[in-house]
Amino acid sequence: MTSExxxxxxxxxxxxxxNNDIDSLIKIRKIIEQDEQEEFLKxxxxxxxxxxxxxxxxxxxxxxx
Amino acid sequence: xxxxxxGFDDAVIKILTKKENTIVNAENDLLDSLTPIEKKIFDAxxxxxxxxxxxxxNLIFDDKNVNLLNEIDKIxxxxxxxxxxxxxxxxxxxxxxxxxxxDAQKSVNDLSEKELEDLVNPIQKxxxxxxxxxxxxxxxxxxxxxxxxxxxFKNIVAGSTITDLESALRTWITTTQAGNSxxxxxxxxxxxxxxxxxxxQVNSAIAQEYELDAFRYVGSLIDDSRAQCIRWSGKGVVLxxxxxxxxxxxxxxxxxxxxxxNKETYATFRGGYNCRHSAIPFKMTPSMKKKFLNEQGxxxxxxxxxxxxxxxxxxxxxxxxxxxxxxxxKKKELNPGNFLTTQNKxxxxxxxxxxxxxxxxxxxxxxxxxxxxxxTPSECTKPGTDKLIRANGLQSTPGxxxxxxxxxxxxxxxxxxxxxxxxxxxxxxxKILFKKYDIDTTKxxxxxxxxxxxLEFLEADDPRLRNKYPAGIYEFFEGKNSFTYYGTMNxxxxxxxxxxxxxxxxxxxxxxxxxxxxxxxxxxxxxxDPKNLIKKGLMSKLNLKLSDAPTIYGxxxxxxxxxxxxxxxxxxNDFLKKNFPKNYEFVEExxxxxxxxxxxxxxxx
Numbered sequence: 001m002t003s004e005x006x007x008x009x010x011x012x013x014x015x016x017x018x019n020n021d022i023d024s025l026i027k028i029r030k031i032i033e034q035d036e037q038e039e040f041l042k043x044x045x046x047x048x049x050x051x052x053x054x055x056x057x058x059x060x061x062x063x064x065x
Numbered sequence: 066x067x068x069x070x071x072g073f074d075d076a077v078i079k080i081l082t083k084k085e086n087t088i089v090n091a092e093n094d095l096l097d098s099l100t101p102i103e104k105k106i107f108d109a110x111x112x113x114x115x116x117x118x119x120x121x122x123n124l125i126f127d128d129k130n131v132n133l134l135n136e137i138d139k140i141x142x143x144x145x146x147x148x149x150x151x152x153x154x155x156x157x158x159x160x161x162x163x164x165x166x167x168d169a170q171k172s173v174n175d176l177s178e179k180e181l182e183d184l185v186n187p188i189q190k191x192x193x194x195x196x197x198x199x200x201x202x203x204x205x206x207x208x209x210x211x212x213x214x215x216x217x218f219k220n221i222v223a224g225s226t227i228t229d230l231e232s233a234l235r236t237w238i239t240t241t242q243a244g245n246s247x248x249x250x251x252x253x254x255x256x257x258x259x260x261x262x263x264x265x266q267v268n269s270a271i272a273q274e275y276e277l278d279a280f281r282y283v284g285s286l287i288d289d290s291r292a293q294c295i296r297w298s299g300k301g302v303v304l305x306x307x308x309x310x311x312x313x314x315x316x317x318x319x320x321x322x323x324x325x326x327n328k329e330t331y332a333t334f335r336g337g338y339n340c341r342h343s344a345i346p347f348k349m350t351p352s353m354k355k356k357f358l359n360e361q362g363x364x365x366x367x368x369x370x371x372x373x374x375x376x377x378x379x380x381x382x383x384x385x386x387x388x389x390x391x392x393x394x395k396k397k398e399l400n401p402g403n404f405l406t407t408q409n410k411x412x413x414x415x416x417x418x419x420x421x422x423x424x425x426x427x428x429x430x431x432x433x434x435x436x437x438x439x440x441t442p443s444e445c446t447k448p449g450t451d452k453l454i455r456a457n458g459l460q461s462t463p464g465x466x467x468x469x470x471x472x473x474x475x476x477x478x479x480x481x482x483x484x485x486x487x488x489x490x491x492x493x494x495x496k497i498l499f500k501k502y503d504i505d506t507t508k509x510x511x512x513x514x515x516x517x518x519x520l521e522f523l524e525a526d527d528p529r530l531r532n533k534y535p536a537g538i539y540e541f542f543e544g545k546n547s548f549t550y551y552g553t554m555n556x557x558x559x560x561x562x563x564x565x566x567x568x569x570x571x572x573x574x575x576x577x578x579x580x581x582x583x584x585x586x587x588x589x590x591x592x593x594d595p596k597n598l599i600k601k602g603l604m605s606k607l608n609l610k611l612s613d614a615p616t617i618y619g620x621x622x623x624x625x626x627x628x629x630x631x632x633x634x635x636x637x638n639d640f641l642k643k644n645f646p647k648n649y650e651f652v653e654e655x656x657x658x659x660x661x662x663x664x665x666x667x668x669x670x
Contacts, residue, residue, distance in 0.1 A: 001372055008376055012383045021386040027379045031372065 001035045013053050025054070025062045071281055071302055071353065073345075077172045081283045084165040085341055088260045091158040095256050096249060098151035103246050106144040107238040113140055114217065114230055122226040130221050134214065141210045145201070152200045158260055159189050159196075166267050173347045174275065184274055185267050192263040199255040208251040213237050257339050264343060265333035272332055272346030278305045279349045280332060284342030293319035294336040302357060303331075303344070397427040399437055405457045405469065406439040408491065413439070415497035416489070419581045422499060422667035423635075426585050429484075429592055436469045436486045445472040445490055477567055477580045480587035482595075487584050491577055498576045501669040502569050502637045506644050508554060511538055511561040518572045520551065537561070553617060560644075565618040566632035579632045586628035593659040600627055603654055607647045615645045627655065638668045 001009075009028055016024040032050050051059060068074045117130045124130065163185055170176040198204060216237060220230045240246045245253070271277065282297040290298075293315035297303055303311055308328040315322050321337035332344040349357070398404075398417060406413060416439050420426050430437055438444075444453045450469055454461040470486040472479045478489040491497075504510070515522040515538040523529060525536040529548070537553030551572055552563040563569050567583060570576035594600055600623050603609075614620045619629030633641040634652040642649045656663055 002369055005369070005372055005376055008380070012376070012380055015387055016383050019383075019386050019390045021383060024379055024383045024386060027375070027382070031375050031379070035372070 013050065017053050017058065020058075022058075022061055025058065029062055070356065071279075071349070072347065073173060073281060077169050078283070080165050080169050080172075081343055081345065082285075084162060084169075084264065084343065085284055087158060087161055087165070088264070088341065091155055091260055092253070092256045095151055095155045096253060098148065099246075099249055099252060100240065102144060102148050103239045103248060105147065106141055106248075107234060109140045109144050110137060110213070110217075110234055110238065111231060113137060114227065114234070117221070117227075119227060120224075122228070123224045124221045124227060124230065125224065126221050134217055134221065137214050137217065138206075138210055141213065145205065149201065152197065155200075155256065155259075156193055156196060159193050159263055162260055162264050163189055163267065166264065166271075169345060170271060173281075173345065174271075174277065176271070176275065181271070184270050188263065188266050188270060192259060192266065196255065196259040199259070200252060204251065204255065205248070209248045212247055261339075261341065262333055265335060268332035268344055268346055269330065272305070273329070275346075275348070277346035277348050279303065279354075280305070280344035280346055282335075282342055282344055291319050291321055291336050291340075293322065294340065294342055297336070297344075298342065300361075302349075304349070304354070304357075397421060397425075399427055400431050400434070402459070403430065403434055404437050404439075405453050405459075407441070407444065407453065407456050408439055412491070412497060415499075415578075416581065419497060419499055419578050420585070423582060423585045424589075424661045424665040426588060429588065430487070433484055433592070435484050435588070437488075438469060438486070439489050439491055440472070442474065442490055442492060445474070445488065447471055477565075477571075477577065478584045480584045480591065482591055484588055484591045487588055489577065489581050489584060495571070495575045495577050497578050497581065498570075498574055499578055499667075499669050500570075500574070500576070500636070502566075502573070502640075504563070504569055504637050504640050506560040506562065508536075508559065508561060511552060511554070514538065514572075520572065525554075538563075557612075562615065562617050565616050566629060566636055568616075570636065579636050582635050583628045583632045586631040587624065589659055589661065590624065590627055593661075594655075597623055599658045600624075600655060603651055603658065607651055607654075609647055609651055613645065613648060615641055615648055627652075634668070635666065636669045 009031065012024065013028055015021070016028065029047070029050060032047060054062060113133055113136065117133055118125050118127055166185070167178045167181055170181060171178065213234070216233055217230065220233065225233075235241070236244070237247050240249050268280075272280070280303045282294075282301065282303055284294075284298065286295060286298055293311075296314070296319075297311070305328065308331050312322075312326055312328065312331065315326075315336070319337070321339075323334040323337050326334040326337070332346060334340070335342050335344050399420070406416075408416070420430075420437075429435070438453065440449070440453055443449045447466065450466050450471055451461045454465060454469065459465070468485055470479075470481060470488065472488040472490060476490070478487075480487045504514070512522040514520075520538050520540050523534075523536060523539050523541075525534070527536075529541060530539075534550065535553040535556060538551040539548045540551065541548040550564065551568045552561055554561050565583070566579040567577065570579050590597070590600065604623065604626075609626075611620045611623065611626055614626045614629055615633040616629045619626045630641070630645070630648045630652050633645070634649065641652070653663060656666065
C-alpha cells in the first residue's frame with residue numbers, strides 16, 4: 001500500500017469512527033487485512049494501527065463481522 | 066528443447082516431479098511394511114504380559130512381573146529386525162534423489178555429476194547414517210520401545226486388569242482406524258524429514274558453493290497447501306536477495322515454518338514441516354532478472370490500482386454516510402408560525418433539543434398545526450397571550466388568542482386535549498437541561514435531598530403542619546404561615562414520593578425539562594390514544610393502580626399516571642426500573658402500542 005493510500009485510509013477511518021459508520025469500518029478493516037497479506041513485512045500500519053482508532057465496543061462489532 | 070523464462074525445460078520439470086513422487090512413494094512403501102511388524106510386536110508383547118502374576122483379574126506389582134517387563138525391550142527389538150529390509154530399501158532412495166538432483170543441475174546450471182559428487186556425497190553419507198539411527202537405533206528405542214515399557218509398568222503399579230492393559234497395548238502398538246501406533250507416528254516423521262531434508266540440504270549446498278542467486282520453487286499444490294507455498298509457487302522464483310523479506314513474510318502470514326529457517330537454510334526447510342516442495346537453486350541471467358523484477362513491479366502496480374479502487378469505493382460510502390448523519394443531525398424545528406416565545410435563542414435551542422429527543426414530536430406538532438409556546442407566567446394570561454402573539458410579529462385576533470390558549474397560574478405547563486396547543490411556562494431564572502436525576506424512595510434520601518437543597522423535611526407531627534399533612538419535604542414560609550410541599554412519605558409503605566418529576570429538577574437545578582417531556586407525553590396520548598383505551602388495557606394487564614404512580618401527581622388520573630411515568634423513564638430511568646418495575650414495563654409497552662420506536666426516545670444520562 002502506498003503512503004497516499006495509507007493517508008487516505010487514516011482520514012476515512014477517523015470520519016467513519018466519528019459517524020459510527022460500521023459498514024465502512026468493516027470494509028477498511030478488510031483492505032488493511034488484505035494489505036497485511038500482501039506486504040512482505042508487517043509495519044506500524046496494520047490492524048494494530050486500525051484498532052487504535054476504535055473503542056472496545058466498536059472493536060467487538062467490527063471484528064465480529 | 067524449449068525452456069521457460071527461467072531456463073527450466075520440460076525435461077527438468079519432469080525430473081523434479083519424479084523426484085517429488087519418489088519421496089512420497091518411498092515414505093508410503095516404508096509405512097506399508099510396518100503393518101505386519103506391528104502385529105508381530107503386539108502378539109509377542111501380549112504373550113509376555115499374559116505370563117504376569119495377577120490377583121484375580123488385576124495385575125500385581127511383584128518381582129516376577131518386573132522381570133517380565135524388563136524383557137520387553139528385547140522382545141520388541143527382535144520383532145523390529147523384520148523392519149530392517151524395508152529400511153534398507155528406503156535408504157536406496159537417497160541415491161535416487163541425488164541422481165535426480167544431478168540431472169536437474171546438469172540441465173539448469175550445467176554442473177557435472179563429477180563436480181557435484183564431492184559436494185553431495187558427504188551430505189548423503191551423514192543423512193543416511195542419521196536415518197538408520199532414527200529408524201532402527203536410539204530413536205525407535207526412545208520414541209517407541211521405552212514409552213510402551215513405561216506404559217506397562219504404570220499399569221502394573223496401578224493394578225490394572227489384563228484386559229485394560231491389552232487394550233492400551235493395542236493403542237500403542239497397532240494402527241487402527243482410531244489412530245496410528247506410536248511406532249508408525251515416529252517412522253512417518255523420520256521418513257518424511259529424511260529424504261526431503263536431504264534433497265533440501267543438497268540444494269542449499271549447491272546454492273552456496275556455486276553462488277547461485279535464485280531458487281525455483283517447484284512442486285504441486287494441494288487444498289491445504291500453506292500460504293507461503295502458494296505464494297512462492299505462484300511467483301515461481303524467489304531471488305536470494307529477497308529471501309530475508311520472504312521468510313519474514315512466511316513467519317508473519319504463513320503457518321508451519323521451521324524455527325531457524327533463514328536465507329542459508331531456506332532450501333533445506335523451504336515451506337516448513339513436511340513441505341514437499343523443492344527450492345532448486347540456479348543462476349539468473351541479468352536479462353532474466355530484469356524481466357522478473359519488471360513483472361513483479363507490474364504486479365505491484367496492479368495491486369496498487371486495485372487498492373485505489375477499493376479505497377475510492379469506501380470513500381464514497383463514508384462520504385454518503387457522513388452526509389446522511391449531518392442531515393439527521395440537522396435539528397428539526399417547529400413551524401415558525403406555530404411556535405411562540407419571547408425567550409432568547411439559547412433557551413429556544415435547549416427547548417428544541419428536548420422536543421427533538423422525544424420521537425418525532427416536532428413532526429407530530431407540525432403535521433397538525435399544533436401551537437407550541439414557551440412563555441413567562443405573565444404571557445400565560447389572556448392579555449399576555451395577546452402580547453406574546455404580537456411580540457412574535459403575528460397579528461393577534463380573538464380567534465388566534467383562543468386557539469393558542471392560556472395556562473392556569475398553578476400549572477407549570479399544559480397540553481390541550483385536542484392537541485391544538487402545548488404550553489410550557491418558564492420563569493426568569495429557570496433553565497432547560499436534559500439531564501439524569503438520581504433519586505430514591507427512602508426517607509433517608511428524602512431528608513438528605515431536602516437538606517442539600519435548603520428545604521425542610523418535616524415529620525407528620527411537626528406543629529407547623531398542624532397534623533394535617535403527611536411527613537415530607539416542605540418549603541415553609543414563616544411570615545405567611547404557609548408552605549409548599551415537594552414530596553411526601555406514603556403512609557402505607559413508608560416510601561417517599563416527589564410531587565412530580567419536575568419537582569425534583571426544579572428544586573435541584575431550576576430545570577423545567579421534565580415538564581416539557583411531561584407535556585409531550587400528553588401530546589402523544591392525545592394523538593394516539595385519545596380515549597385512553599390502550600392505557601387502561603395495559604394498566605389492567607400489568608395490574609397497575611393509580612397509587613402505583615412514581616409521583617404523587619401521577620396518582621391523580623391515568624393521563625398523569627402515564628406522563629409522570631414517562632418523565633421518570635426519561636429523567637430517572639434507573640430509579641423507575643428499580644423502584645417501579647411495572648411502570649417501567651408500562652411505559653415501554655405503551656410507547657410500542659402507540660407505534661413509537663423506543664430508540665427514538667432519548668434517555669437522560
